[in-house]
Amino acid sequence: DTAVSQTPKYLVTQMGNDKSIKCEQNLGHDTMYWYKQDSKKFLKIMFSYNNKELIINETVPNRFSPKSPDKAHLNLHINSLELGDSAVYFCASSAFGSLNIQYFGAGTRLSVL
Amino acid sequence: EDQVTQSPEALRLQEGESSSLNCSYTVSGLRGLFWYRQDPGKGPEFLFTLYSAGEEKEKERLKATLTKKESFLHITAPKPEDSATYLCAVQALGNNRLAFGKGNQVVVIP
Secondary structure (H helix, E strand, O other): OOOEEEEOOEEEEOOOOOEEEEEEEOOOOOEEEEEEEOOOOOEEEEEEEEOOEEEEEOOOOOOEEEEEEEOOEEEEEEOOOOHHHOEEEEEEEEOOOOOOOOEEOOOEEEEEO | OOEEEEEOOEEEEEOOOOEEEEEEEEOOOEEEEEEEEEOOOOOOEEEEEEOOOOOEEEEOOEEEEEOOOEEEEEEOOOOHHHOEEEEEEEEEOOOOOOEEOOOEEEEEEO
């Protein structure tokens, strides 16, 4: 039973297209995150939601819009895709509170051509 | 801004050859330091959390230690299955986010 699951695992698309990545967690956590891992493997936080409320919003282009329909789901929509958006995107979740052990999904590899 | 620097970037070990990975950090009050393991094509997998200087945690061939400025991940008598990228992250007091380092890529040769 996968704790944090992301779909799709691979996404290949053309520049200018709009795409979405979905994430679901069955751990009962209140907080969910989106990270971007670039070609140098550096993992950087993009957004975090706690119980459907946005609590972290790093400096990312406003072409990226997270949506949390409920606390078990956090989706990422990307408009007008650019070459530089190519990366692996990870979803994670944690229980809200001071101890921030995050559990990650397997990642979505986005390739923009 | 919280900063995490990991060294060496890449390490090749013979099976059984023990070694240590370094994670140096700068944070305005440490809430916790985390070690994760990441295998190719997979998400990071949680290994340890350390909270205060002097603390140590162990899991199989891995031992993590913490000082006020750095953490070490010691790999004792590594096996090929220990090959992975090891990520270090810090959480500051009053902050919900983790700041990650770029990782230590470890390859253990049989």
